[in-house]
Amino acid sequence: MEEQGFFYRDTWAEIDLDRVSANITGLKELLPNDVEIIAVVKANAYGHGDVQISNTALMAGATYLAVAFLDEALSLRKKGITAPILVLGASRPQDVSIASNHEVTLTVYRTDWLTEALTHLGKEQTLKLHVKLDTGMGRIGIRDKQELQTLEQQINKDVRVELEGVFTHFATADELNTDYYQQQFTRFQEMLSWFNNRPKLIHSSNSAASLRFKEAGFNAVRMGIVMYGLTPSIEMEPELPFPLQESFSLHSRLVHVKKLQKGEKISYGATYEAQAEEWIGTIPIGYADGWIRKLQGQEVLVNGIRVPIVGRICMDQCMIKLPCELPLGTKVTLIGEQNGEVISVNEIAERTDTINYEITCIISNRVPRIYKQHGKIVDVYNAIAD
Ligand SMILES: *Cc1c(COP(=O)(O)O)cnc(C)c1O
Numbered sequence: 001m002e003e004q005g006f007f008y009r010d011t012w013a014e015i016d017l018d019r020v021s022a023n024i025t026g027l028k029e030l031l032p033n034d035v036e037i038i039a040v041v042k043a044n045a046y047g048h049g050d051v052q053i054s055n056t057a058l059m060a061g062a063t064y065l066a067v068a069f070l071d072e073a074l075s076l077r078k079k080g081i082t083a084p085i086l087v088l089g090a091s092r093p094q095d096v097s098i099a100s101n102h103e104v105t106l107t108v109y110r111t112d113w114l115t116e117a118l119t120h121l122g123k124e125q126t127l128k129l130h131v132k133l134d135t136g137m138g139r140i141g142i143r144d145k146q147e148l149q150t151l152e153q154q155i156n157k158d159v160r161v162e163l164e165g166v167f168t169h170f171a172t173a174d175e176l177n178t179d180y181y182q183q184q185f186t187r188f189q190e191m192l193s194w195f196n197n198r199p200k201l202i203h204s205s206n207s208a209a210s211l212r213f214k215e216a217g218f219n220a221v222r223m224g225i226v227m228y229g230l231t232p233s234i235e236m237e238p239e240l241p242f243p244l245q246e247s248f249s250l251h252s253r254l255v256h257v258k259k260l261q262k263g264e265k266i267s268y269g270a271t272y273e274a275q276a277e278e279w280i281g282t283i284p285i286g287y288a289d290g291w292i293r294k295l296q297g298q299e300v301l302v303n304g305i306r307v308p309i310v311g312r313i314c315m316d317q318c319m320i321k322l323p324c325e326l327p328l329g330t331k332v333t334l335i336g337e338q339n340g341e342v343i344s345v346n347e348i349a350e351r352t353d354t355i356n357y358e359i360t361c362i363i364s365n366r367v368p369r370i371y372k373q374h375g376k377i378v379d380v381y382n383a384i385a386d
Contacts, residue, residue, distance in 0.1 A: 007368040007382040010253035010329075011285045014336070015048050017056045017373040019245035023229050024060035026242040027210060027221075035217045037061060038086065038203060040224035041076070042068035047360035048228055048248055049369050051079040052379055057227060058083050064201075066222055070095055073104040086130055086165070088222075090140060093117035100125040105164060107132045109140045111151050121160055129155065130165035130201065135187040136180065137169045145194050152196060165201035166192065170216075174208035174233035181209070185216055208232035211241055230345055230356045246345060248360050249336025250367070253329050254302075256282035257322065266319050267311030279322040283332050286316040290362035291334065294352045300332050304339025335359075 028037065039057035041050050054065050054076060065081065067073050068089040076085060086105040093116035099106050100121060105128040108114050114129075121127055131151060134141030142148050155163045168188045172180040188204055202218035207226035209216045229246040231237045260266070260274040274280075281302070285291045293313045299306040300320055310321045320332065335343055345356045352359070365383035372378065 009284055010255060012251055012368045012370050013363055014249045014370045016247045017371055019229050019247040020056045020227060021060040022245050023227050024057060027223055028061050030241055031217060034219060036063045036220040038064040038066050038220050038222045039227060040066045040222050042072060043361050046228055047363050049381055050076055052371050054081050070099055074102055077102045094120050096121050096127055100127045109142055111147055114154055118158060125160060127161050128164045130167055133168045133191050135168045135184040137171045148194050163199045166199045167203045170209050173206055174236050176235050225357055250334040252283040252285045252332045254281040254326060255284050257326055269312055272311035279325050281320050281322045282317055284317055286314045286318055288315045289367050290364045298351050300334050301338040301341055301343060302332050304341050
């Protein structure tokens, strides 16, 4: 590994790139051949690492990447990604010139945005756009026929701009009740009929919809959470069309081990008290790593056994109750598998009253990422040494 790849702390996340590939292959096999996969790598690929996931996704058959913000697209360009990238969220009109320079596709969702954006685009510059239609998500997007037709005319009049795509986003595609999905789908089809010339790429499905609703595939789907091997919702889990392979795991090591006597206490507030003689281990991970204080009491794996976090979680460390005296350096798994015992991202999400999406996103970039492929370490990324 290069010098910058090293890290000097016994806490790391591991990303299994083979599993990411397998998840993409799973979806690819489910989709008709002419439906493209847009790999959604916003938020540093949901905490997994944008460039590594982008490369893996493109190798596995994705043809387009999507991020939320222009900065994320530029970061990928800087890291050498040349594939098309779509910015799904709002960009500022004054930034179209830089988007054009780096061949980044932007989302347009207002005519006044376009009017202003065009004043910032150089004479020789070109810009690709996808238009976002709001069919019921209520976030960004055009809702009105007149506005869409004005936008289409505006774009047609300007040779510098290409309307390459049109898309919408479902609010309830991961829920068993499909009524609202159906309404949005019908509305999208109606809105598509408002075009004089439909753009080349039509996409509406996120992961959940791409697994469940063939008709919403059009000619591209946006694959986020499923690429990482996580279910879009707990209620969808029983009906997943292929098994998902969780690619993210989180590990640490015992850096201190001690015996407590009955009545001795642990951590801020001295809230935990040993009930008898107890072996307590310290691991170097805390809430600044995204291992939030709400995870007090959560179990972790040591030698394949579940043991609880005891006392309050500190900014950089927390303590666990050990089954016996264990050597310093013993591996502790906070998310992932040890000897067949598994702590899933979903378990952590449930414990913290949130969804799996949030968990991998909030493991902060203070935690180095190790990438594995074909059983070998292929990359190490330590953001704070970058
Ligand atoms: C984040 C996002 C996605 C990906 O959703 P998943 O549920 O992770 O597949 C797709 N489309 C848009 C517009 C998004 O913002």
